[in-house]
Amino acid sequence: MQIRYKNNGAVKHVANEVGQGFIDAGLADEVRPCITAPIPTPKTTWEVLPGEREGQSPFVHAFCSGCSHHLISPSPSPTTRFQHCRTLETVPAEIGKKHAGMLADFRQGTDRPSSVSPAQSAIERKRFERLTSARKA
Numbered sequence: 001m002q003i004r005y006k007n008n009g010a011v012k013h014v015a016n017e018v019g020q021g022f023i024d025a026g027l028a029d030e031v032r033p034c035i036t037a038p039i040p041t042p043k044t045t046w047e048v049l050p051g052e053r054e055g056q057s058p059f060v061h062a063f064c065s066g067c068s069h070h071l072i073s074p075s076p077s078p079t080t081r082f083q084h085c086r087t088l089e090t091v092p093a094e095i096g097k098k099h100a101g102m103l104a105d106f107r108q109g110t111d112r113p114s115s116v117s118p119a120q121s122a123i124e125r126k127r128f129e130r131l132t133s134a135r136k137a
């Protein structure tokens with residue numbers, strides 16, 4: 001604990017028992033640490049990013065430059081909360097909308113250009129159709 005000696009005003013860090021002894025004897029007062037840590041201001045940047053690896057769906061990323069906290073949500077919903085700076089933020093509507101759009105593109109496979117040539121696609125499709133019809137027979 002911290003105490004301030006009454007005789008000279010000096011402030012010292014001392015063991016709790018020692019400090020309490022001085023206080024009980026009327027020789028010192030306790031100096032309580034004042035909690036002056038500033039409350040950070042929320043400064044959040046929201047974005048929707050494509051999956052970082054092949055096959056990974058797009059996700060919502062929030063970053064607060066006030067407190068350096070991150071939120072990563074691959075499946076944001078109206079109940080998703082970003083807790084930081086003593087506040088709870090919800091995913092902004094336009095970000096939720098953008099994520100839903102990118103997720104739909106991702107599921108349809110239209111989010112990245114195909115590396116397969118149209119000719120190769122045609123060959124693959126024919127083979128697939130042959131296999132499917134062979135299974136039905």
Ligand SMILES: [Zn+2]
Pocket residue numbers: 040041042043064065066067068069084085
């Ligand atoms: Zn924050």
